[in-house]
Amino acid sequence: MVQEGRVVQKRGIGKDAEPTVKQAINEFDVLADVIRQYYDLGDIETPRQLEDAHQRRHRKLVVNTSAGKFLVKTYRRDPVILDSLRFQHRLSDHLAENGIAVARIQRAKDGKGIVELDTWALELQAFVTGEPMQISQETLRIAAETLGRFHHVCRDIPCPPRDARMWRFSEVPRASFGQLYELAKTQGDEKLATDCCNDLALFLHEAAQKLNWDARNNFETGLIHGDYHGGNLLFDGNRLTALIDLEFAGAGCYLEDLAYALSNLSIRTAFADDRLTYRTNLLLDNYTRFRSLSYQEEVALYYAVGIKHVATVSYQLVQLGGELAGLNAIEWMQRLRQQCAWLAQRAAKR
Template sequence: MAVFTAVSLDDLSQWIKQFPLGRALALQGISSGIDNSNFFLTTERGEFVLTIFENLGIKQLPFYVQLMRHLAERGIPVPAPVPNADGELVVTLQGKPAIIVSRLSGASQMDPQPVHCAEVGRMLARMHLAGQDFEMTQPNLRGLDWVGATAPQVLPFLSEAEAALLRTEVAFQSEFAATAGYAALARGPVHADLFRNNVMFEGERLTGCFDFYFAGVDTWLFDVAVTVNDWCIDLATGALDEARVRALLDAYHGARPFTPEERTAWQPLLRAAALRFWLSRLYDFHLPRAAELLTPHDPTHFERILRERIERTAPELPV
């Protein structure tokens, strides 16, 4: 989340009349993240979040927006999109598609303990199960095809050691994705970006998760790997904390048991999740876009995580 497109209360004064929210009273840009323009929006009817999409095409948006609505209707704590008077969820603002969603209560838990990780694991399993009957489909747009297309763009900026690691891991993941074991993995809609700053807590109680704009259909195990690689690590080294890993995996397994195929694929998928975010951060760091508020992420963080996953075996999935 960042602010690429500036918006003022005056800009909203007429636009917001199409929504059942009353007048816009306050608007504050959100600086975290780097993909869309996001604002906390206060209206006469309450607190909301306004998102202006900077990169996603209009044909891609229905998947994300309808997925959030689908999950919210099934009791998953996610932001609920607000329709306008015509029932539309995505409406143009400043020449770009925009959406208003409900604002979750609580705050991000940036120092998670096992109890928080268990809450996240349980919620993630419930989310996967709730998405099974979601009829729309869209591939993970940061999946292996994207990896193959993006890696050559960042290679010229890398050191010899970094380039060797990137080439080797892309080849490893391509080979693994061609196996029968990978093809047998359970699939469905995934969040694909369930980091600490995308989940809200009040104390030890999880109140919701948000930022579904990297969602797509992929293996559920990839979603678990992305989540473990953020929630269950020592940030300084990228090493996994076994107590937090066990808490998250056991809670997930209690709601949606892991399959034998997933247990076999666990170590490679942890590497795939690390590669995806190392590559995206390399791209954003070396080929940045202009933004009014921009917080670029350090690519070396996920390089450390990827090397850790290659060199050390992670705790296994529960049986």
């Protein structure tokens, strides 16, 4: 029996029998048989698990066939999951038709993008070669243009309903920020940590006012990617090979996507004011070739970037035991204070 991409052997007899997972080679052989049955791809090798890939939400494997190499994803056969997957497939097709590189969905013999079995389902995507984005002038330009084009070409695409004002990063969780502060006090001068904390708290308070529930009604909404960072932009040198991970795509505020991009691609690894200015201008200049920003969006953008950036650093630093990207908590507190001061100055110039 197969359950969610796993081969299960019953121990005992009847409904109370205990399931046990067979050896991986057996379950992968069953997946190969399913692919042979439902897809027209010629010879099928035994799939293997994709190394260094997150397996939390669904399982990811790689299979070689006569027709090429494919990424195999298995899911629980749940109506909500499958409806979301079908939307992602429609979006992927639309992006490809409009010149945005994506991982092509391989259709089964019946023309569908999802194969549904007893309690599980699977999809195949063309395997895309490439590495996560490395920041350079050219890759940053391409990433900005891709996001702008994404927002432009998807304006009229029907998408799953949700309240566009519900942002993933609308505020910094007090618990993780408090933990960051406590860590900083143990790793350096307590007064310095407190001064940084106070300055950041003032910035975050002002940001909360600029991004309050009513203010978000002034920002344009539409279909957004929802998780725009370098890990979801695969490059071969300076060529974008695919924009991936569309599972967070849906109705949202364009500003949320743009803030996510600026935080991850421009602010995260830039500390000097001139570097921050150069990267931010480069990203915004290329994004706005496809979509312009309103005055309200320009002002609020930098506060949204600051909230996302502080929230991410606070969480990751605690999870990683007090060090992130070679910097400890007190060093990050100083960097965050400097970066948020730059963001506040930038907002004031709008």
